[in-house]
Structures are given as structure tokens and as C-alpha cells.
Amino acid sequence: MAKLQKGTFTGQAGGHGGDIKVALTTDGEHITDVKIVEQHETPHVGDNAFKWIPERIVHYQSLAVDAVSGASFTSRGIINASKQALQAAGGDLADWSQPVPKPPVVAKDQTVDVAIAGGGLTGLTMAAFAIKNGLKPLIVEKNDQVGGSFRYAAGAFATVGSKKVADNQIDDLINWVKELNTHGAKKEMDYDFLRYLEEHTGETFDELVDIAGSKPQIAQEAPYKFAVFGGGAFIVNALEKYIKDHGGLILPDTVITRINVDESGKHATGFAARNAAGCFTVTAKAVVIATGGESYGHKEDLVKTTPSLEKVHVFNEANPGNTGDGYGLLKEAGASFYEGNIYKNAFLDFGWPLRISYANVPDYSKAIVVNDQAKRFTNEAPFFALNLTTALYYEGSPRYYVIYDAAKMDQTFRKKLDAQKEDPKVVVHAGSVKELAEKLDLDPAALEQTVAGYNEACAKGEDEFGKDAAHLESLDGADGYYGLYTMPGSWGTIGGVKINRDMLVEQTDGSFFDNLYALGEMSTNELFSDFYIAGFSLANYSTEARLVAERLAAN
Structure with missing residues (x-):
């Protein structure tokens, strides 16, 4: 290794919420420690970046570490601040930029009760509720950490019937949504489906509060109420811990290449997957696709639905991993889709x-x-x-x-x-x-x-x-x-695959798979008009997951 000055040196660089300051310590030949001494990031969103990046810099003696998905600004802030500190210690960046390998992943065939594609809000709640109902779940997540867009969310749940908070009355909530749509909505939605899910959101919310061990409160009183018990990143961390502590499996840095369907064409047997360690098959009693919408890489499709978007600079706040992967898998499996997605x-x-x-x-x-x-x-x-x-x-x-x-x-x-x-x-x-x-x-x-x-x-x-x-x-x-x-x-896209009230995927011939489900942003066409409503995604997507988990356990 190239020589360094011995001691502790500081560096500072911009993160997501402000400057990040690090203290980098050397013994004259090696980087022995990297500590975050000041940061202004959103609580919990960059937790893995703060933990993983300093560990990897010290372990591999290199600053050529990858950014953590979903925390890219925070990651770059840590890396750039570390580079500045290393230079202050007399280091030449070229000498400390050896390629850093990705953490090892497992590639072996698995047999579980519920195979879940996607580790965002919907996938995590699906796995947690599966465990609560005595089922063994496995989540496959293409990013290096779970959470997806939910990591950035405020954690607002627009609920009905909670026993932990004084939330909404169902008729008042539905009537407000109807009033909202009189103000220029161009797209229809299914109020009966919304009512069906909302009537179950209170119980979902209460169970999630218990899983997180947190204290809920009403964060907004008007024009409708929504409750919180922590920001999105906090809830992600709580759900991930609950899943792992109770025997659930989470495979990061892994992509699904195919949904496997038996000869009848109506029954999914699992899916094929691939990661850096190789290819493998997951066999399951039920398959849940919860990979989010198509915010990235598909603007041409969104423009077809809304031609006025062609020149508009839309700022995507969704996770960059929302590239419509699940849509492609379901199309190959013979699923039926609504016409056109919208932002x-x-x-x-x-x-x-x-x-x-x-x-x-x-x-x-x-x-x-x-x-x-x-x-x-x-x-x-x-x-x-x-x-x-x-x-x-x-x-x-x-x-x-x-x-x-x-x-x-x-x-x-x-x-x-x-x-x-x-x-x-x-x-x-x-x-x-x-x-x-x-x-x-x-x-x-x-x-x-x-x-x-x-x-x-x-x-x-x-x-x-x-x-x-x-x-x-x-x-x-x-x-x-x-x-x-x-x-x-x-914050994502509205549209997606057609499902029934059991969240089973509709096929192109109008029939339904008997165990293939699409949840969350995979299917939102009937839940929203062209006006999204804050707090409804978290409440309804997690409720879909709970209802599916309970139905699977009952069967």
C-alpha cells in the first residue's frame, strides 16, 4: 500500500440532506477506520449506507465502493468525503481505488410457501403477514437493500377502523375521494374496490404497529385523516428485522427471469432467478409479484397515454429500480393489462x-x-x-x-x-x-x-x-x-395488470390464475383516478398483502 500520514483526517461532501462529514484514520499504511461524524440525512433512509460503506472501505482498503441502492446521494456523500479525507492524509486516490466485489449472495434452489418478487412496502408486508399466518416466505429483491420507494415515504396511512387511533369514517372518506375527482379527473376508478380495501386498513395498520413496536398518531386531520407510526425507512427496517427474526428469507441483488407455470396454464409453480452466484429455481405454493411500477425507462409508454408529457420534465421520486420488471414477467406468463399507465x-x-x-x-x-x-x-x-x-x-x-x-x-x-x-x-x-x-x-x-x-x-x-x-x-x-x-x-405510476378482488392475476382470455397474485403498484388502475391521494398507497397495498396472506393460510 502507498504511504499515508498517520492520524485522523476529516473530509466533507454533499449528501441528500446536507453535508456529510467523515473522520478517516490511518496507521500510516492502512485505512483503519472511517466514522461518520456529522450528517443531516433523513432518519433511517441512509442507515445501510452509513454502516456498509465505511466497513467496505476499511475491509477492502479502497474507495471504489458501490453506492447503496435507494441511498445514492448519501452514499456519494460518504465516498466523496472519504476521498477528501484520504487526500488530506497524503493519499493518491489512484492508489486507493481497487475494484471492490459485491457482497456474496446465495444461489440455490428453494422451496417455500410464498415466493415474493420485490422487497418494497408490498413485498415486505406480504412476507411479514405470511409469517404471522404460519407461512414461510421468500423475497427476491434486485437491489442490494430492501425498501424500494417506501424508504423515502413519510409513512402516512389513510385508514378506517383502527383500534389504535381515531381515524376516518368510511363514508366520509369515499365521499371526499368522489368530490376530489369532480375537480378535473379524466380517468375513472372503482369506488367499490377502494371501499373494500379501506374497510380493512385499520386492522392492517394496527398489526403493522405491533410488528414495529412503535406508537401511532394522527398526523393529518383534514381534509381526511392519516396516521403514522414512523417514516418509511423506519418501517422498512422494522419489517426486515421481523421477517429475518422469524425465519423468512430475503435474497438481495437477485433478479427473477421467469414465472414458472404448469401445463394447465393456470397455476404458477414458482419462478426462476439469477444473481452473481448463479441461476436457481424457487418452488412455491403461491407467487406474489410486487415489483412496483414503471417510473424509469418507459416514458414513451407514459407519453402514449398522456401525449402532453412528451416535453415535460417530470421529476421521478420513485426508486430507480421501478423499471416495470414485473410487468414483463407477467406479460410473458399471459397476464392481461389495463390500457396505458400514467404518472x-x-x-x-x-x-x-x-x-x-x-x-x-x-x-x-x-x-x-x-x-x-x-x-x-x-x-x-x-x-x-x-x-x-x-x-x-x-x-x-x-x-x-x-x-x-x-x-x-x-x-x-x-x-x-x-x-x-x-x-x-x-x-x-x-x-x-x-x-x-x-x-x-x-x-x-x-x-x-x-x-x-x-x-x-x-x-x-x-x-x-x-x-x-x-x-x-x-x-x-x-x-x-x-x-x-x-x-x-x-411518486410512481398508476395502471398495471388486471386482478380480481382476491388480487389474483387475470389472463388474456379473461380467466384467472389460481395462485399468482399482483399487489401494490403492480395493479392500481382501479384504486386511483389520475389524482393520486397521499396515504392511500401504504394503507391499501399493505392491506392487499394481509388479505392475501390470510387467504393463503386459510386454504
Whole structure:
């Protein structure tokens, strides 16, 4: 090994939530320790990165370690901070960049009760509820850690009938969803299916709380209630521990290559899988496909359903592993699909340096949103906040901006903006509308006309796009304006494979497999219109898993 200075050296680099600081210790010839001494990441999301990456750097004496899937920003922050510390110790990065092998995985034939493809929320809850019902599950996960998109989630459950929290009344909840869809929904949904699942969500929630050993609370009272007992990453860790502690199997870094079906064509016998150690077969009494939607690598399919998306910069918040793998497996097995998927709308997203997530979304209900023609096109304070994102999908503009009046916006958020270097892909500040337009490469006359028209609407208390008077606040610009580049966010996709109320997969001839199930985002066409509703995914996907597990145990 190349010589290093002996001692402890620090390095610092950007992570997901802010800078990560590490302390790297050497004995003059080897890296003997890497410690995280400061970080601002979302609790639990980067836990495996904080554990695995320092261990691998020390074990392999190399900084050429792979990022942990689902924690890539955190991983890069740790690695880059370690590189900086190594250089401070006199190290040449070229001498400390030997290839690092992936952790060993097992490739041997398995026989279980329930074979599960995908280790996100749905796959984990399926395995946990299978265990609670006396069944032996196996999860195959293509990433190096389980959790998928659920790791980033707030952990909100929109439930009915919980005995642990005072949650929703079923009729009130369904009626609110119906009211939501009167505000411009273009796609139908099945209210009876939603009611069926929601009526069972309280029991599901209560059992998950017991598994996690946590304390639940109501986190939102209106317009409907949702309950939490920890963020998504916390719940992932609790479920993973429960599964492993009770004999369940989890195989990471493994992909499924085929669903095996017997000669009848109606019965799945398991699936074929492959990882770095080789190929193997999983034989099971039931097969559950829970690999998520197709957020990545399939925009052309989403554009076919929603042509206006062609030029829109959609910010995908789903796990990069959501590439529609399960859809391909099910198509090969003869499954029937709904026509076209659509994006699951999230909050608006902003330039990465602002580090805005669901936990600190700024209030833009009194601001205006303009397209690349500097025109308003929608109500910025719609019936439900997420509806604004859907409006950006349908508008079809290649760029959007949120325009704030500097003096009237949240001043804490303003200070955050002032700390940023001006960048039209992040934020700019200007003393006049004309200057703002020039900095954002918009037509100054068009933006001046838009702002003047909006101020006139504020004075009259009437807006052409239906914004209510309480949110009509003029943009006077006494202290200037801020323009923020914004993107419609997405938490996944809506659509997928056809299933019945037992969650069994429908075949192309209209019949159903007798033991092949598709859960969670694999099949959401009837659960949502084109308006996603926060808290409904976790509640309903986990309830599908519980109901299937109980049905399998009963048979």
C-alpha cells in the first residue's frame, strides 16, 4: 500500500440532506477506520449506507465502493468525503481505488410457501403477514437493500377502523375521494374496490404497529385523516428485522427471469432467478409479484397515454429500480393489462441544491406558476394540493416557474433562497418583473402582462382559473421577486395488470390464475383516478398483502 500520514483526517461532501462529514484514520499504511461524524440525512433512509460503506472501505482498503441502492446521494456523500479525507492524509486516490466485489449472495434452489418478487412496502408486508399466518416466505429483491420507494415515504396511512387511533369514517372518506375527482379527473376508478380495501386498513395498520413496536398518531386531520407510526425507512427496517427474526428469507441483488407455470396454464409453480452466484429455481405454493411500477425507462409508454408529457420534465421520486420488471414477467406468463399507465402525481419539485422534499415543501398556494410562455394556466391553490402537479402534466410545457413576491413569501424560505447561487434551473431574484423574465429566459412583455392580469384578479377577488379569494395575494414586487424552476413530481405510476378482488392475476382470455397474485403498484388502475391521494398507497397495498396472506393460510 502507498504511504499515508498517520492520524485522523476529516473530509466533507454533499449528501441528500446536507453535508456529510467523515473522520478517516490511518496507521500510516492502512485505512483503519472511517466514522461518520456529522450528517443531516433523513432518519433511517441512509442507515445501510452509513454502516456498509465505511466497513467496505476499511475491509477492502479502497474507495471504489458501490453506492447503496435507494441511498445514492448519501452514499456519494460518504465516498466523496472519504476521498477528501484520504487526500488530506497524503493519499493518491489512484492508489486507493481497487475494484471492490459485491457482497456474496446465495444461489440455490428453494422451496417455500410464498415466493415474493420485490422487497418494497408490498413485498415486505406480504412476507411479514405470511409469517404471522404460519407461512414461510421468500423475497427476491434486485437491489442490494430492501425498501424500494417506501424508504423515502413519510409513512402516512389513510385508514378506517383502527383500534389504535381515531381515524376516518368510511363514508366520509369515499365521499371526499368522489368530490376530489369532480375537480378535473379524466380517468375513472372503482369506488367499490377502494371501499373494500379501506374497510380493512385499520386492522392492517394496527398489526403493522405491533410488528414495529412503535406508537401511532394522527398526523393529518383534514381534509381526511392519516396516521403514522414512523417514516418509511423506519418501517422498512422494522419489517426486515421481523421477517429475518422469524425465519423468512430475503435474497438481495437477485433478479427473477421467469414465472414458472404448469401445463394447465393456470397455476404458477414458482419462478426462476439469477444473481452473481448463479441461476436457481424457487418452488412455491403461491407467487406474489410486487415489483412496483414503471417510473424509469418507459416514458414513451407514459407519453402514449398522456401525449402532453412528451416535453415535460417530470421529476421521478420513485426508486430507480421501478423499471416495470414485473410487468414483463407477467406479460410473458399471459397476464392481461389495463390500457396505458400514467404518472402518480406528487408535490412540485425544485432544483436539487434547495433540498426540498415532502417534509419541507414550501407553500406556493399564493404564488403563481407560469409555463415557458410566461403564462398562467391553472389554479395554484386547487381542491387538493397534488392536483396542481397533474395540471403541469397536462399543460405540456418543457419548463415551469413558481413566482413569489419577495416581501410576502415565507421569510424563512426566502433566507434559504438567498443562500443559493443564482441559477435559472434553481432560483433567481430580481427587482422587477422585466429583470426576472430576462434571468429566466422568458418573454418580458408576456410575464409583465401575466403579473398585471393576476394583480387585477387579486383586486377584484375573482380569478379566471378559480383560485379562491383567500389565496389571491397580489405580486406587488416592493422588495422584488423570486423565480424558482419547478418540475411536476411523481411518486410512481398508476395502471398495471388486471386482478380480481382476491388480487389474483387475470389472463388474456379473461380467466384467472389460481395462485399468482399482483399487489401494490403492480395493479392500481382501479384504486386511483389520475389524482393520486397521499396515504392511500401504504394503507391499501399493505392491506392487499394481509388479505392475501390470510387467504393463503386459510386454504
